[in-house]
Amino acid sequence: MIELTGVTKVLKGQSEPRTILDGVDLSVAAGQSVAIVGRSGSGKSTLLSVVGLFDRPDQGRYLLAGQDISRLPERRAAKLRSSHFGFVFQRFFLLKHLTAAQNVAMALVNGQGWLPRRERRARVMQALDQVGIAHLAKNRPAKMSGGEQQRVAIARALVRDPKVLLADEPTGALDTETGTLVIDALLAATSRGCALVLVTHDRDHAARMGRIHDLVNGVLTERVPA
Amino acid sequence: MKRFSGRFRSSLIIGLQGIRARKLRTLLSMVSLFLGVLAVVVVQAGASIAERALLADNELTWGYDGTRVIDMPPEQKAVDAVLAAVKGRSDAVASIGVQGIIGEPGVRPVNEGGAPIGQSWGGAVCYPDGRCEEPTGPQGAAIEVRLTALTGDIRQFRPFRPVSGSWLDFSTVPSMAPRLVLNKEAAKGFDQYDVPAEMRVNGAVANLTPRFVGVVDDGTGEPRAYVRADELATWLPNANLVNPNMGGELRVSLAPSSPIEQVLVAKLKGMGVEPYVDTINNREEQEDQLRLMRLIFFSMAGLVLLIGVAGILNVGLATVGERVEEFALRRAVGTPRSLLAGIVLAETLLTGLFTAAAAIGASALALKAVVLLAGGSHPILDNVQFPWEAGVAGIIAGIVAGVLGGFVPALRAAGIPIATVMRA
Ligand SMILES: Nc1ncnc2c1ncn2[C@@H]1O[C@H](COP(=O)(O)OP(=O)(O)OP(=O)(O)O)[C@@H](O)[C@H]1O
Ligand SMILES: [Mg+2]
Numbered sequence: 001m002i003e004l005t006g007v008t009k010v011l012k013g014q015s016e017p018r019t020i021l022d023g024v025d026l027s028v029a030a031g032q033s034v035a036i037v038g039r040s041g042s043g044k045s046t047l048l049s050v051v052g053l054f055d056r057p058d059q060g061r062y063l064l065a066g067q068d069i070s071r072l073p074e075r076r077a078a079k080l081r082s083s084h085f086g087f088v089f090q091r092f093f094l095l096k097h098l099t100a101a102q103n104v105a106m107a108l109v110n111g112q113g114w115l116p117r118r119e120r121r122a123r124v125m126q127a128l129d130q131v132g133i134a135h136l137a138k139n140r141p142a143k144m145s146g147g148e149q150q151r152v153a154i155a156r157a158l159v160r161d162p163k164v165l166l167a168d169e170p171t172g173a174l175d176t177e178t179g180t181l182v183i184d185a186l187l188a189a190t191s192r193g194c195a196l197v198l199v200t201h202d203r204d205h206a207a208r209m210g211r212i213h214d215l216v217n218g219v220l221t222e223r224v225p226a
Numbered sequence: 227m228k229r230f231s232g233r234f235r236s237s238l239i240i241g242l243q244g245i246r247a248r249k250l251r252t253l254l255s256m257v258s259l260f261l262g263v264l265a266v267v268v269v270q271a272g273a274s275i276a277e278r279a280l281l282a283d284n285e286l287t288w289g290y291d292g293t294r295v296i297d298m299p300p301e302q303k304a305v306d307a308v309l310a311a312v313k314g315r316s317d318a319v320a321s322i323g324v325q326g327i328i329g330e331p332g333v334r335p336v337n338e339g340g341a342p343i344g345q346s347w348g349g350a351v352c353y354p355d356g357r358c359e360e361p362t363g364p365q366g367a368a369i370e371v372r373l374t375a376l377t378g379d380i381r382q383f384r385p386f387r388p389v390s391g392s393w394l395d396f397s398t399v400p401s402m403a404p405r406l407v408l409n410k411e412a413a414k415g416f417d418q419y420d421v422p423a424e425m426r427v428n429g430a431v432a433n434l435t436p437r438f439v440g441v442v443d444d445g446t447g448e449p450r451a452y453v454r455a456d457e458l459a460t461w462l463p464n465a466n467l468v469n470p471n472m473g474g475e476l477r478v479s480l481a482p483s484s485p486i487e488q489v490l491v492a493k494l495k496g497m498g499v500e501p502y503v504d505t506i507n508n509r510e511e512q513e514d515q516l517r518l519m520r521l522i523f524f525s526m527a528g529l530v531l532l533i534g535v536a537g538i539l540n541v542g543l544a545t546v547g548e549r550v551e552e553f554a555l556r557r558a559v560g561t562p563r564s565l566l567a568g569i570v571l572a573e574t575l576l577t578g579l580f581t582a583a584a585a586i587g588a589s590a591l592a593l594k595a596v597v598l599l600a601g602g603s604h605p606i607l608d609n610v611q612f613p614w615e616a617g618v619a620g621i622i623a624g625i626v627a628g629v630l631g632g633f634v635p636a637l638r639a640a641g642i643p644i645a646t647v648m649r650a
Contacts, residue, residue: 045648054558054644075562082560089647093555097247107559109236156559168648 007060022218033196035206038215086157090169127155147178241572258537265527267620274613284508286445323475326373333366375455391440404457412449429466538631554646567636578628
């Protein structure tokens with residue numbers, strides 16, 4: 001589904017440019033799951049932001065479903081983000097003033113505006129159901145536990161049926177048990193054909209992915225299973 | 227188009243969500259903007275009301291816009307030509323002013339020279355050779371009016387306001403006892419002095435016994451009485467209408483496209499009478515009077531509005547600063563920058579419109595209260611409606627303030643990098 005070859009990201013700081021990603025090769029097929037592990041500051045989030053089209057690589061090639069999207073104008077990138085990607089972050093980033101259902105529906109807004117109300121509601125409820133919190137649809141984030149909030153965030157990522165799910169330390173703010181529930185929800189998506197890239201510090205969570213990659217100073221290497 | 231409306235709708239819906247989530251902030255923005263929009267609404271309302279009042283007064287005094295007016299010296303041959311020209315026409319009315327004294331015979335009127343009641347212009351009569359004669363005889367219960375003989379209904383050109391009684395009826399057979407309509411100033415004289423209904427007119431074959439049928443407001447400050455020319459003619463032959471020593475006026479008012487204008491003007495010139503032709507244009511003349519005033523007031527209102535815009539801008543920027551994560555997140559899930567800017571703009575725009583609605587409502591209510599409390603004592607406030615121009619001005623002010631105050635925050639919001647969501 002995604003195929004990165006020789007992707008390099010250089011940060012042009014005030015003093016001297018710093019290479020944050022150095023010739024990263026990464027390919028994840030549909031239904032596959034990959035864990036990215038590495039020390040803080042090694043560039044994991046930066047890698048996800050390139051994969052998720054928040055940012056473009058300075059060098060290298062990025063294919064999405066066989067299409068070269070290494071250099072994409074922002075307008076088309078926004079469209080692809082909405083049609084192909086789902087994101088989950090360490091902090092849940094739910095909007096306080098919206099209910100769980102409205103937070104999920106937010107991801108249905110794109111350049112074309114909104115889907116019809118009925119279809120919107122059906123998809124929102126389906127996504128909430130997939131992460132097991134359909135009964136909380138009308139609650140606001142303030143009334144939900146961290147794990148519930150994170151699952152709302154996952155539902156928001158899933159509501160558009162993404163081809164690629166990107167998660168940046170989604171369990172970082174949760175206890176182990178709740179974290180496991182969240183990883184369950186993410187893995188469930190791969191069983192429906194979604195590719196998953198998970199950045200995590202948790203060995204157990206990493207071990208549940210199909211593959212593990214280590215990122216050290218911007219260089220990505222696949223860990224050979226022991 | 228569909229795409230646009232979809233975006234427009236989403237911006238409005240999401241903007242409204244944002245407003246509902248931050249009611250206090252929205253309220254603060256509205257408070258800061260309220261005075262500005264209110265100032266614009268009030269200035270526009272005041273200008274419109276003043277303009278209408280001024281226009282109504284000017285129309286009363288000078289005539290409706292577009293009316294053609296021919297003035298000429300009151301010479302006998304001009305009178306004859308004019309009367310012949312307007313005879314039987316509905317689009318032209320001649321008015322001939324002569325002196326009339328109503329009251330006790332043989333006494334001098336209380337307002338010699340036709341002065342406003344209570345003022346004295348002195349009664350000296352001066353002749354073309356420079357010789358002046360002080361009047362003789364006792365002053366008594368008589369009032370001098372400018373008696374204006376009309377060949378038709380002048381109200382098609384000047385909207386006299388009825389005060390009491392009725393206006394002259396031009397459709398009936400002329401009556402032997404001339405019917406008179408007084409203006410307010412003349413009526414004031416009759417109120418203050420007990421004056422018998424006998425009228426002396428220079429050149430009349432006998433004293434007249436007029437019937438007073440009504441009082442109108444004609445917008446002039448000197449006492450006047452209006453009479454049908456044909457009713458006056460019974461007593462005062464046309465040949466005696468003008469008296470070179472007494473002065474007088476001779477005017478023809480015409481509908482804009484009356485065909486007799488050219489004919490009459492040519493004829494008068496041929497006789498050696500120099501007609502002075504003019505088109506009534508109150509609006510244009512008023513414009514000059516009002517322009518500077520309006521400029522000053524609108525500049526002041528604009529300044530207050532600008533302060534309000536600064537308030538919205540301030541709140542808007544603070545809000546965007548607080549909502550960095552929300553906007554970054556929205557971009558992450560695929561909301562295009564333009565829509566994001568649209569959301570912010572929609573919020574300030576809606577805030578501006580709400581403020582406009584509040585300001586318009588407040589000033590409309592205030593106007594109603596003022597009219598209710600002070601109406602009657604100030605004629606300018608009679609029947610005053612809230613002018614629609616003020617509503618439009620308020621809405622425009624609200625939109626302008628919303629766009630101005632939302633523009634910079636919208637750009638900021640659109641420029642927030644998505645990666646913010648990963649670094650937070
Ligand atoms: N906008 C930026 N300006 C300056 N430096 C940046 C910026 N973004 C990233 N960096 C630097 O790039 C490096 C990689 O950052 P990144 O967030 O990808 O690390 P990470 O592996 O996700 O770390 P963590 O595990 O703590 O989240 C860091 O050294 C960071 O300081
Ligand atoms: Mg990170």
